[in-house]
Amino acid sequence: MNSHFLDQFLFVALPYVCLFTFFLMTIYRYRMQTFSYSSLSSQFIENKQHFWAVVPFHYGILVVTAGHLIAFLIPRTVLAWSSHPLRLYVLEISALIFGILTLIGLVGVVVRRFSNTKIRKVTTVTDWILFGMLLVQTISGIGVAIFYPWGSSWFATNLSPYLWSIFKLNPEIAYVAAMPHLVKLHIVLAFLTIGFFPFTRLVHLLVVPNPYLWRKPQVVRWYRRPKQM
Secondary structure (H helix, E strand, C coil): CCHHHHHHHHHHHHHHHHHHHHHHHHHHHHHHCHHHCCCCCCCCCCCHHHHHHHHHHHHHHHHHHHHHHHHHHCHHHHHHHHCCHHHHHHHHHHHHHHHHHHHHHHHHHHHHHHHCHHHHHCCCHHHHHHHHHHHHHHHHHHHHHHHCCCHHHHHHHHHHHHHHHHHCCCCCCHHHHCCCHHHHHHHHHHHHHHHHHHHCHHHHHHCCCCHHHCCCCCCCCCCCCCCCC
């Protein structure tokens, strides 16, 4: 397949399809299936295994996502910060640490859902697809951080202008066309995850704060009436 045509599809057509799906289906689901805006927690933080999986995952992914948003929204500030070598090292190492933290937590979540029979029964196909996408996305992000360092700088100079061109309805793929394949994979997976977002349990992030990141561990117990003789 012609590389130019492929770039046009992956970095022009696909982003708009995913963004359109995100906004349309998020609004539709909220209006028509309001009660589905839940994480469908399976006794969240009910034991140490789950605590050491979900909490690292949430802290990691929230910090990494915030870092991407900051580089997208204020790229000049990020470049100014990274102009000092020590600050650049701190930023890069911190991003890598939180990326690894995300991966550790995500692997823990997947292992728990696969190994626990009761939880595996309530895990949907959508959940497994989401976990697979997040695993590949996280691993590719860590790979980018290791093999193509100083991402805070080239994100601000290349990816941020490209993303802004998408929102301005004037895509400029020249910013990403020459990127390594691993970086391109990471970008494409990000758009696919955004497009898949409204169909998953992650929608609860849009309407509910996350106090479980600092609350004490709790046990959820279900009570039901005994069967009548």
